Amino acid sequence: MRQIDAALHVRGESQYVDDVPPPEGLLQAAVFGSPLAHGRINSLDLTAARQVEGVLAVLTAADIPGENQIGPIIADEAMLADGEVHYIGQPVAIVVASSRRIARQGVAAITLDCSPLPVIVDPKEAFGRNEIIGVPRTIARGDVDAAWADCDLVLEGSCDLGGQEHVYLETQRSRAIPLEGGRLRIHASTQSPYAGQRMIARILGVPFNRIEIDVQRLGGAFGGKEDQATQWACVAALSAWHTGRPVEIVLSRAEDMRMTGKRHPYRSDFKIGLSAEGRILAYQVAHYQNAGAGADLSPAVLERTLLHSTGSYAIPNVRLFGVSCRTNLPPNTAFRGFGGPQGMFVMECAIARAAEAMGKPVAEIQRLNLLGAGDHFPYGQPTGSDYARTTWDQAARSYDLPAIESRIAEHNATHFETKRGVAVMPVCFGISFTTTYMNQASALLHVYSDGSVGLSTGGVEMGQGLHTNLAGIAASALGIAATRIRVESTNTTRIANMSPSAASSTTLLNGNAVLLAANQILDRLKSLAAAELDLPGPADVSIADEQVLVGGEPAGLSWTELVGRAFKARTGLSAHGFYATPEIHYDKATEQGSPFAYHVYGAAIIEVTLDCLRGTYTIDSVKITHDLGRSLNERVDLGQIEGGLAQGLGWVSLEDLQYGPDGRLLSPALATYKVPDAHFMPDDIQTNFIPIADDTNAASNPGPYGSKAVGEPPLMYGIGLFFALRRAMRAFRPDLDLPFVSPLTPERVLMALYPEGHVAFPPIASAVEAAHER
């Protein structure tokens, strides 16, 4: 089945928020953001802005009728700054005008008088000053302190991991429309309609049922529109509330990059202990998360970091510590992987350092320590699966890792100017919201009397193929063609209290809710069919290919006939399904539990060629073995794998978020913040899957029709690029102790390869040989 919106997309007919023809009298809003990263507000001068012709309103914190608060987990985020500002770009005032250009002119006319306060951009510095958010967390297993003594080798190290800008191609936007009776309808580009509804009700001081959020589709999100979309929905809503007219806000790319949070930068310290043969006996890590100025989702992101801090490895003694540190950057937020990538990255750094110290291949240490079926994660959940090894071994076998290794060794022995590197990146990623109560979803399914179907869920279509999957699930369950099913917009008046579309769990949760709804209708229709066909009961009745079957044989009754009769017989043709993931729990007091429904596994082999003279590099190939389960739609799933991979590769290489010491973003445009493009991505990307029959991981999988979550795990394959490059760099300069600083931009690579700078050339043994041969 094709992506159901594909034909609209390619024709440019898919509508995003501001593509819908504007309602009469639509106004535009723009936001004045703080020019300082930290300061006390003395005065805010709005006079000039109010005088700009075409400006209808200028709103500040004083104009918020309800509570000036939009923090999703901890109430520490004002919608509009009041008293103090905490990051550059923090919304302070809203200008509402007849056009976007005029609104921006109004913004430019605002002046803020602010006394500067000290600015912190580094998480360790924040930690040192006790600027922390929530409570530090520690997950422990075994006795790490006692274990060091048993190790043959103990090593320590530090990592500095950069953040990542989402670069959803569609920037943040919302359009609010006043309705009768003081109600508002907001068309928002959000992954979390319910969060938008809740926060708008909060700032306006009205019950939730006055606020309707409607989401047709998003032009990309990747976590950046989970809670960060709420602010802009609130801006549109507050503006519409005050003016009584429809108001839209569309951020420019620069505004979006400056004002919104990103993937968290981390600084982490690790200590690893191994036996002489390379078994990891003890591992300790401290993660200092750069949370930015407000909590946003940082505590939840940190939690996932800790839950993924041992990656795909079985380690008997661990202590995993993490703390969210408050800095003067925009509040950092969800981004595909949600903290998992940082935890796994640091683990891989520790293994690389150990392998380098022992003179063993990194892959040997990795393989030796992979999780097995009888192992437990540090938080107590059993793996119940040997998929870490299955996927690794299949990748190594199917892509002939030994042959790759020897090709690379040969290249490096015979080439001076370029060196090649390869790394294997194993991925093990837990599926579920770690906040247990969020693992719930609803679906509302209508069968119309002509046999067509309308389906609503709490899931948001953002390119991940959710609507395609849901239509496929409903079609299979009802035994009809997917073309009969229209997946409606996501709307808070049809589905209440929805969880955000996140945590790779959207299809799992909403798909199961669809199944529960569809099965209710199916039961009713089967009973009716049994009655119509004079059968004793519905036991032998089924529906397939739009026909009623009895004992597997067509009974001469079509879907449309059956539905028509059901309607006349006054059968309920609508149903609501509610799903909650069973058997997951987590106890934060003991930091033990089973927070995940299951884990997704995989392994990727990444090859890179480094230009040792220029510091630039080319990714030659990425070869993946992935644990897909029973795919609902391979085309959709492959798209998720390749798209996630690209973002992971970008995170560790090109994507270089730079902040000045004053908290200013130095890369606020696509001209300076580079993301992967067609040339950067290798032509050779291969993916294979674990055969379903071998699925030792299936028993615990509650995914609809045995499908598995695929949104986030593939991102972490990209981490392998860092280590493939590191190997190539070490092939050129085996004498150097390379730091673990990501992203490995061409600048970092060249500067690391040439610590001598421009004054002297480094002596390279192979060059000496080559010169001698001459």
Next chain:
Amino acid sequence: MLRPETQFILNGETVRTRAAQGMLVLDYLRDRAGLKGTKEGCREGDCGACTVLVGSADGDSTHYLPMTSCLMPLGELHGRHLVSIEGLNLDGLNPAQQAIVDAGATQCGFCTPGIVVSLTGLLLQPETGSPEQATAKALSGHLCRCTGYRSLKAAGVAMQESVGDRTGIDSLVAAGVLPDTFSGITPRLKAIPPRADPNGQPAAGLVLAGGTDLYIQQGAAVEQSPLDLLGQRPELHGITRAADHIRLGAMTTFEQFAGHPAIAGLVPDIEAIMEQIASWQIRSRATIGGNIVNASPIADLTIMLLALDAQLELASGSDRRSLPLRKFYRGYKELDLAPGEILNAIRIPLPEAGTRFHFEKVSKRWNLDIASVNSALAITVVDGRIEALRLALGGVAPVPLFLADTCRLLTGKLLSVATVREALEAVQAEIAPISDIRGSADYKRLLARQQTMLHFAVLFPETVPVEEFYAAN
């Protein structure tokens, strides 16, 4: 004052408008024409979501190129055919659309209309190279954050295979690849009169060539202000070859430059070099004149032209003068250019036989990125001795830098590793890079050394082998 009228064909319809000349074509499409298929992803030419095709009549046919509508002034459409995604739609799907659907190469869909436009644009080119190369060109100006590009590349290749070797607009229309509106465009365009020149006065206003720098730097101001659209002056276009030089009209675009046989004679690998400069859409708009006058210290074409010893033809009213490009820059964005003076053309003297040319560029991302450091060397070696050389480096000084001292030092010397080592030192004395978003000063110094070494090592691998630099310590 009545604004000049702009007349063009939008998809099938003739449009006459007095909207501001500097209004972005993107805004015109979305806000005035209500055509929402063209998307804004950056408004800076970097994402391609806003891509449109622009057709210009040339003889009996109309030639189409993809351009970013977010950097294009409405006034530039005068006499041209503007095609947005809506203007490509047929009852069914066109080959680009079908290929994307089949390959699963659209997810959120936001980048998709722009990519369809560029891919369809490929089918309208007279020559494109292999399907893989052509696809790479078509995707060079596009970002897609969802798919990871493999499926898009597959779609590009599949599209070309499905169309086979059908070329020419009429046969594409006949084959149902393009809508009927594409037939008969050329006579309609030719029927549009050149823009009336109010009282014979040259247009007063901001000088805009391709606009690819001007809009980035001045944004909204350009949209509002009166413009002197150089694109409307025929005398600034065209490449001609004379006995001792090649003359480029200032409005020569990067694409025209790279595709011209006269340039290939000077810089044999110009097409390969050009792949690393901007994107197909930007190269179709960006001009050589704009690259020079914009005076970015890192401008790629300017660096090449410095090494090629380009001479500028400047004009102010009827006053003409000529100036070596090397002397044009006085300080950061300070030029030897009088107010109202226009760069008319660039002359490249034909070099002595045996002159070799090499260009180096290192940027964070290989494709569509501004260099951290770029450089070009033109060198003539006779009997092992350096007869002439011209070296220029970008990103290492407030101006695109011609390394006069280094060149002087090396002229007449025997080409050898030792001589190159001298050059490396001289270069360091001549440059003064600063730390910025494109790299630290130390990084740029290191790149300057590596690139200088590489120029010689690439052009003379036997005499100046790279390994020597790393061996003799």
